[in-house]
Amino acid sequence: MSQIEGRKGAETEEAGDRAVVHEEGEKVEDRNEPDTRSVKKGKEDKVKRAEDLTKQELLKKLRETEEEAQRNYDLYMRAYAEMENIKKRGIKEREELRKYANESLIKEVLPVIDSLQKAISHAHNDENPSGLAEGLKLTLDSLMKTLEKAGLQEVEAEGKPFDPNFHEAIYQQTDDKVPPGHVVTEFQRGYLLNGRLIRPAMVVVSQGNTEKAEETA
Secondary structure, eight states: OHHHHHHHHHHHHHHHHHHHHHHHHHHHHHHHSOOHHHHHHHHHHHHHHHHHOOHHHHHHHHHHHHHHHHHHHHHHHHHHHHHHHHHHHHHHHHHHHHHHTTHHHHHHHHHHHHHHHHHHHHHHHSSSOOHHHHHHHHHHHHHHHHHHHTTEEEOOOTTSBOOTTTEEEEEEEEOSSSOTTBEEEEEEOOEEETTEEEEOEEEEEEEEOHHHHHHHO
């Protein structure tokens, strides 16, 4: 009887230990599992909070959302406009560089053109002109055609109204034929490069007939 009772007692203790382990395992598993009830409760609270909002509160939130969206759109449009302006400035700068890249070189060539023009003028005034004048004229014409392709233009001066934007007056003189304020003589030719003045024309400006003006006064 004692051995049987002993075995039963041992089995009872072992079963009790398994039960304790089982209970503890359940407790450990319970601690490791996510609290689904709290998550569910949070969702319910959110739903309740949205449902509890009044119509005025909903309209207010809607307006705030629309204002934020408008602010973001305005920021986007300003950024887009700035990028477009930068792109346009870049294109304009490249175009300006292309148009006036040869400006310094052309300015160096202008005195050569002046010399050729003076040489041709003197040759035509000579009583015994030679073929040299014709050769100089052909050379000058060829050079001017090449520079015109690069955008060089002569400033109109003689007989035109004096314009300080394009003309530089050396002095004034009385003249019966040229109206006052008009160019009598062009001393040095002026030039434009693609519409930009690179050298003004040096001119003599008419004062008109001062004696007639005094008699009329």
